[in-house]
Amino acid sequence: MKEAPVASPIERLxxxxxxxxxxxxxxxxxxxxxxxxxxxxxxxxxxxxxxxxLRPMLTVAAAMLFAKGTGTAINFAAAVEFMHNATLLHDDxxxxxxxxxxxxxxxxxxxNKASILVGDFLLGQAFMMMVETGDIASLGVLSAxxxxxxxxxxxxxxxxGDLTTTPADYAEVIRAKTAVLFQAACEVGAMSxxxxxxxxxxxxxxxxxxxxxxxxxDDVLDYGGQAGTxxxxxxxxxxxxxxxxxxxxxxxxxxxxxxxxxAAALGKMDATDAQVAEVVAILEAHKTLTRTMEQAHAHARSxxxxxxxxxxxxxxxxxxxxVEFSVLRAY
Amino acid sequence: MKEAPVASPIERLxxxxxxxxxxxxxxxxxxxxxxxxxxxxxxxxxxxxxxxxLRPMLTVAAAMLFAKGTGTAINFAAAVEFMHNATLLHDDxxxxxxxxxxxxxxxxxxxNKASILVGDFLLGQAFMMMVETGDIASLGVLSAxxxxxxxxxxxxxxxxGDLTTTPADYAEVIRAKTAVLFQAACEVGAMSxxxxxxxxxxxxxxxxxxxxxxxxxDDVLDYGGQAGTxxxxxxxxxxxxxxxxxxxxxxxxxxxxxxxxxAAALGKMDATDAQVAEVVAILEAHKTLTRTMEQAHAHARSxxxxxxxxxxxxxxxxxxxxVEFSVLRAY
Numbered sequence: 001m002k003e004a005p006v007a008s009p010i011e012r013l014x015x016x017x018x019x020x021x022x023x024x025x026x027x028x029x030x031x032x033x034x035x036x037x038x039x040x041x042x043x044x045x046x047x048x049x050x051x052x053x054l055r056p057m058l059t060v061a062a063a064m065l066f067a068k069g070t071g072t073a074i075n076f077a078a079a080v081e082f083m084h085n086a087t088l089l090h091d092d093x094x095x096x097x098x099x100x101x102x103x104x105x106x107x108x109x110x111x112n113k114a115s116i117l118v119g120d121f122l123l124g125q126a127f128m129m130m131v132e133t134g135d136i137a138s139l140g141v142l143s144a145x146x147x148x149x150x151x152x153x154x155x156x157x158x159x160x161g162d163l164t165t166t167p168a169d170y171a172e173v174i175r176a177k178t179a180v181l182f183q184a185a186c187e188v189g190a191m192s193x194x195x196x197x198x199x200x201x202x203x204x205x206x207x208x209x210x211x212x213x214x215x216x217x218d219d220v221l222d223y224g225g226q227a228g229t230x231x232x233x234x235x236x237x238x239x240x241x242x243x244x245x246x247x248x249x250x251x252x253x254x255x256x257x258x259x260x261x262x263a264a265a266l267g268k269m270d271a272t273d274a275q276v277a278e279v280v281a282i283l284e285a286h287k288t289l290t291r292t293m294e295q296a297h298a299h300a301r302s303x304x305x306x307x308x309x310x311x312x313x314x315x316x317x318x319x320x321x322x323v324e325f326s327v328l329r330a331y
Numbered sequence: 332m333k334e335a336p337v338a339s340p341i342e343r344l345x346x347x348x349x350x351x352x353x354x355x356x357x358x359x360x361x362x363x364x365x366x367x368x369x370x371x372x373x374x375x376x377x378x379x380x381x382x383x384x385l386r387p388m389l390t391v392a393a394a395m396l397f398a399k400g401t402g403t404a405i406n407f408a409a410a411v412e413f414m415h416n417a418t419l420l421h422d423d424x425x426x427x428x429x430x431x432x433x434x435x436x437x438x439x440x441x442x443n444k445a446s447i448l449v450g451d452f453l454l455g456q457a458f459m460m461m462v463e464t465g466d467i468a469s470l471g472v473l474s475a476x477x478x479x480x481x482x483x484x485x486x487x488x489x490x491x492g493d494l495t496t497t498p499a500d501y502a503e504v505i506r507a508k509t510a511v512l513f514q515a516a517c518e519v520g521a522m523s524x525x526x527x528x529x530x531x532x533x534x535x536x537x538x539x540x541x542x543x544x545x546x547x548x549d550d551v552l553d554y555g556g557q558a559g560t561x562x563x564x565x566x567x568x569x570x571x572x573x574x575x576x577x578x579x580x581x582x583x584x585x586x587x588x589x590x591x592x593x594a595a596a597l598g599k600m601d602a603t604d605a606q607v608a609e610v611v612a613i614l615e616a617h618k619t620l621t622r623t624m625e626q627a628h629a630h631a632r633s634x635x636x637x638x639x640x641x642x643x644x645x646x647x648x649x650x651x652x653x654v655e656f657s658v659l660r661a662y
Contacts, residue, residue, distance in 0.1 A: 037489070136467055147459055
């Protein structure tokens with residue numbers, strides 16, 4: 001008899017939420033519908049392009065931790081995914097990105113204009129799904145998240161290529177643009193499941209810290225991961241002038257020559273691969289990729305600690321273990 | 332003793348809603364705030380640029396028709412104005428407009444990226460203000476409006492420069508992109524004021540028909556008004572390829588030569604003023620500006636009829652009279 005391969009935490013979470021996520025996915029597809037053909041064409045191109053649906057899965061999983069289960073969480077999970085996809089459509093226009101999830105970005109197929117407007121449509125549909133639950137408290141959590149996310153994107157934009165950006169600025173950017181939606185996804189899941197105040201706060205903190213870890217890892221991956229392995233998209237953030245922690249730390253600790261090398265490539269869409277490689281070498285010399293990963297680990301541990309107030313359960317173990325997934329991506 | 336000049340209906344509505352609109356304006360200013368400087372700078376540039384605030388004024392006025400008055404209507408009025416301004420920011424990016432309300436468009440000052448993101452922020456803030464009322468039914472009306480508006484913009488985009496666009500397509504575009512927000516503004520005002528079902532429906536119809544009239548007039552004004560008086564911005568819609576009723580009717584009734592003249596200028600940003608003048612002459616030959624105005628009048632009358640189910644009051648008279656304002660702009 002062959003031994004079954006050990007399932008990763010993310011695979012186990014996928015299995016544990018499979019039946020509920022089938023409902024979420026059906027709702028997502030039905031609400032991407034419109035009599036205006038371009039809307040579902042563009043929306044489905046993005047939504048069906050193999051994203052992990054981590055955020056709605058967290059909403060469902062958070063609800064399953066508590067007694068009431070996943071009734072209204074299905075709507076909130078679909079709404080969270082729509083909000084996320086609306087953000088991706090607008091971000092790709094703002095960042096002038098050509099690719100998304102390994103395919104040409106929607107804006108390369110349907111144009112910037114349609115991407116902006118379909119993003120607005122998805123946001124409107126997200127709020128309609130929330131309204132249908134009648135749960136005004138959860139609506140408050142997600143509408144606040146929506147405003148904060150946009151604010152975070154503007155803050156990031158205002159800091160583009162700004163050599164004086166501090167680690168505190170960066171922490172604020174990643175909290176607002178990424179972690180707050182993870183937080184809201186988990187918090188409204190807990191609320192749907194009937195969590196008490198302590199449970200709600202635990203899941204909110206879990207989501208926030210997981211989101212922070214997730215974005216820190218993303219920003220390390222953009223420079224090839226902790227090993228600095230150069231690949232096709234290595235240096236996108238550098239070329240776009242995004243002030244992420246590996247760059248911020250290197251600028252504050254590097255020599256004049258190193259600062260000049262970074263500044264020469266930062267925000268230059270036509271920076272060469274050789275320039276990117278030089279910058280990555282500087283990040284490695286100052287261990288800023290490793291140190292950014294250490295911060296990701298600290299947030300990941302904090303996410304896991306947040307779960308400790310909850311009674312032990314299979315789902316609690318899964319949510320604890322899946323935190324690793326967010327960090328191990330970088331190796 | 333000098334006789335006071337007769338106030339126009341819009342001036343009388345402004346006076347009648349002045350105290351309540353002061354609260355709406357204070358709320359608008361406080362909610363355009365953000366610790367990210369670019370957000371209030373851009374938002375206030377647009378919001379304070381002398382728009383008439385017709386939509387929030389309708390919300391307030393609709394509430395004042397009914398017994399409960401304007402309690403939650405203040406929040407909904409501010410939210411409606413934020414939704415409208417978010418739409419303007421995104422529309423100006425989509426239409427590549429240089430000017431808005433007689434000033435350079437926000438995107439010309441802060442760029443397309445900031446305009447997209449601050450639009451998203453205003454939408455998030457709008458929903459937060461709605462959530463604070465705890466009124467889930469009104470939230471449903473406005474979130475549905477938000478999705479339909481975006482859908483209408485996509486539909487308009489998909490019909491850009493499409494010579495086969497029908498009057499029915501056009502009716503759907505203006506309903507979705509313009510009239511639905513007027514409808515929602517009036518409907519949630521009535522709901523806030525404590526209207527019964529008949530009152531709510533009356534105000535919804537009033538807003539919808541007023542909005543339809545308003546957009547028809549806008550589309551006539553874009554060709555210089557009913558008199559076809561050529562001005563600085565005459566022909567913007569033509570150059571952007573927008574399929575508005577005056578053009579649709581002329582294409583369906585014109586000669587081959589006239590169709591060719593229109594097609595040669597439609598959607599061409601570099602169409603000359605002489606080309607625009609030629610097209611306007613064709614619209615006049617087929618009386619399509621006048622006939623579009625006749626449709627505007629029909630919608631205006633329908634808006635006024637909608638009010639007839641309500642008991643007579645000073646505010647009912649004002650709302651009846653202000654409909655004229657939306658139509659008289661074109662002369």
